[in-house]
Amino acid sequence: MKLFNRVPAKVRTVVAPTDRVLTYAEGPDGYVIATDRALYLGGTRLPWFQVDRGVWDEKGLTVVTTAGESYHALLPEPGRIPEAVRERVTASxxxxxxxxxxxxxxxxxxxxxxxxxxxxxxxxxxxxxxxxxxxxxxxxxxxxxxxxxxxxx
Known part of the structure; x- marks a missing residue:
């Protein structure tokens, strides 16, 4: 039985030192990481206050920023990412x-x-x-x- 869910080193090295990882999922284009301060999509860091909405479909996650930019990540197994995106955007x-x-x-x-x-x-x-x-x-x-x-x- 696994007592601690340790964050892999690959995930920790992507996030800013001030960010605390809440959840993550791996897709074909890399990790999608939700932290207490931002969403990481591949190499892009999107602070929560800049995320207008996240939309899910069978192809994965599409995020639209408050500036109208759109980002997409393929996530066959999203884990807790959808809930984290919804909660963090709402909390901002x-x-x-x-x-x-x-x-x-x-x-x-x-x-x-x-x-x-x-x-x-x-x-x-x-x-x-x-x-x-x-x-x-x-x-x-x-x-x-x-x-x-x-x-x-």
Whole structure:
């Protein structure tokens, strides 16, 4: 009987010294590693506050970042990776509030906690709205200030 689940040296050498390995799985393209601070896909480190979502299918894991970048990892046997991704992404979100801006739509205000306990806010405008519209940006900024005040952040 195995009393301790030791992390293989191959996995430990990939992660930053400040990261604690939660779980890992090996795929044909290398390891996928979930730590307390980031997700490692091959040679890429994605801090949890930069991960918007993870999607699973029969081919493996697809991760989309808050910047809209997409990463894919083949994982025939994902182990606990799906649960870790879901839990860590959810834990990074402090505020997630939708605010109507005008009759055309609104904006989702999302605050994420970084590794060093800072808050990063992002605006996620409805698809039919132009995020570059200065009037909408001003309304979104005003909504953000009201949201920050109401949450005491």
């Amino acid at each position: 979100i402090v505020v997630n509030q939708y605010v109507p801006l005008d009759v055309r739509g609104g904006v989702r205000l999302v605050a994420r906690k970084t590794d060093d306990d800072r808050m990063i806010w992002e605006f996620v405008f409805d698809a039919e709205l132009d995020p570059a519209d200065p009037g909408l940006r001003a309304l979104a900024e005003q909504a953000l200030e009201e949201t920050r005040r109401s949450f005491g952040i």
